[in-house]
Amino acid sequence: MKAIVQEGYGAPERVLKLGEVDRPSVGDDDVLIRVRATSVNTPDWITVAGVPYILRLQSGLRRPSTPVRGTDVAGVVEAVGRNVTDLQPGDEVFGSSWAGTLANRAGAFAEFTVAPASQLIKKPAGLTFEEAAASVMSGLTALIAMRDVGGVGPGTRVLINGASGGVGTFAVQIAKALGGEVTGVCSTRNLELVRSLGADHVIDYTEEDFTRSEQRYDVILDNVMNHPPSATARVLTPTGMLIPNSIGNTGGLFAGLPRAARAILMGRGSTDVQTVTCVVNRQNLDALATLLESGDVKVVIDKVYPLGEAANAVAHMLGHHARGKVAIAV
Ligand SMILES: NC(=O)c1ccc[n+]([C@@H]2O[C@H](COP(=O)([O-])OP(=O)(O)OC[C@H]3O[C@@H](n4cnc5c(N)ncnc54)[C@H](OP(=O)(O)O)[C@@H]3O)[C@@H](O)[C@H]2O)c1
Structure with a gap:
């Protein structure tokens, strides 16, 4: 064949x-x-x-x-x-x-x-x-991240970093379907796409750094890991959960590997950090x-x-x- x-x-x-x-x-x-x-x-x-x-x-x-x-x-x-x-x-x-x-x-x-x-x-x-x-790997990863790991339900404030990619486009829609209030982070050219998928709010990462925002989120799915996890965790609510989901796809291959490791270590402290596995x-x-x-x-x-x-x-x-x-x- x-x-x-x-x-x-x-x-x-x-x-x-x-x-x-x-x-x-x-x-x-x-x-x-x-x-x-x-x-x-x-x-x-x-x-x-x-x-x-x-x-x-x-x-x-x-x-x-x-x-x-x-x-x-x-x-x-x-x-x-x-x-x-x-x-x-x-x-x-x-x-x-x-x-x-x-x-x-x-x-x-x-x-x-x-x-x-x-x-x-x-x-x-x-x-x-x-x-x-x-739909398979990206959709299942997003489903498990939002439904099982994040426990997203009506009113959950969810931020998806990398909202326009494979996992992100599913995660935005699944979080919405579960009743969440969704913020999608992507580049300028993808703002309309992410809005059309149902995101309530969109952040253009070329204009605004979401980690410096005054908004707070119950669940953050980070498909990019382009910020230090401690910065990302700053915009979590006190009981919020960070789901690191990348070994880094920007800044060179695996630039985010140390960040992913730091996020997991951070989870041993007071921040709720949970990983997602595609099952x-x-x-x-x-x-x-x-x-x-x-x-x-x-x-x-x-x-x-x-x-x-x-x-x-x-x-x-x-x-x-x-x-x-x-x-x-x-
Ligand atoms: N846990 C699991 O079992 C599992 C399974 C599958 C995938 N994953 C992980 O999920 C992650 C995402 O996978 P994917 O398939 O969605 O990847 P992808 O399609 O390549 O994701 C691309 C996304 O990254 C964004 N992006 C690129 N550069 C950026 C930057 N500098 N700042 C902010 N965002 C940026 C893109 O936005 P723009 O184009 O708008 O810039 C786009 O939304 C991967 O790291 C992968 O390892 C995990």
């Missing part, structure tokens, strides 16, 4: 090539999917870039131990493992092969991929394959699908690239100014 094969670490255009690989094998609990769309997430570009080097201990020293990137998937079931009884060939599904590590088992930047059946559900008919695929399971996918089907949440896609241009898709995300998601159509 055709797939985008990662030949080493470095710039996407240098290390990602269209090639031929074997179809992945299907375990008893797995589903083989004919991929129709996938999308780019942080673990993909981190594994392509291969920095910081320490991450290579997990992904593979000279090149990733699994050569195909991509975990989000939407497509058509081709075959199922013998324990899978509720999905069958021909079903349109979406979900993820994310296993919580950078060396994912089978990538979705390919004609076929496998994922555990427990991480797939039927695709809502009203969603395109691109929308469904693009892919059917319950969470169903909740996300319900939000998408109801129209409360829409998937913002900046650009769809064909599979052969996956390197450009990854480079687009590495620029850290994608408006919503970067998708790949197969």
Whole structure:
């Protein structure tokens, strides 16, 4: 089958090539999917870039131990493992092969991929394959951050830093759907987009530093970590919660790593600091699908690239100014 094969670490255009690989094998609990769309997430570009080097201990020293990137998937079931009884060939599904590590088992930047059946559900008919695929990791992370970690409910004052990106566009809409009063932080060109997603207030970070504001927030989801966590925590209410959700995507790769570490240390003191982990399971996918089907949440896609241009898709995300998601159509 055709797939985008990662030949080493470095710039996407240098290390990602269209090639031929074997179809992945299907375990008893797995589903083989004919991929129709996938999308780019942080673990993909981190594994392509291969920095910081320490991450290579997990992904593979000279090149990733699994050569195909991509975990989000939407497509058509081709075959199922013998324990899978509720999905069958021909079903349109979406979900993820994310296993919580950078060396994912089978990538979705390919004609076929496998994922555990427990991480797939039927695709809502009203969603395109691109929308469904693009919703998975970003949408679930935002859902878990707002609903479970942040406990957002009616009247919760929520600030989303990085409101116009993949996670941010979902977080703004999900926080609104939960009843929160939402402030989105983004650059000038994205103010209208973030407003259109339902944000009650928008802050243009090129004009105003939200950490110096007189406003106070119950929950801050920080997808950028471009401020010291102590500065961000200053605008929390006394019982407010900081959710650091970035190892830094500005100021150079991983410039924010020390900040993320400081935020976690700060959480041992009087500030409530909680991290978020993307958990892919059917319950969470169903909740996300319900939000998408109801129209409360829409998937913002900046650009769809064909599979052969996956390197450009990854480079687009590495620029850290994608408006919503970067998708790949197969
Ligand atoms: N916890 C988990 O399981 C999990 C899962 C997925 C992702 N994440 C994390 O979530 C973070 C966000 O991911 P993403 O997919 O949303 O990334 P993304 O799409 O690349 O985010 C881009 C966002 O960053 C903003 N931004 C860029 N430069 C900025 C600056 N100097 N100041 C303020 N904002 C700036 C952009 O706004 P403008 O374009 O308007 O500048 C845009 O809103 C990542 O760091 C990732 O590691 C965590």
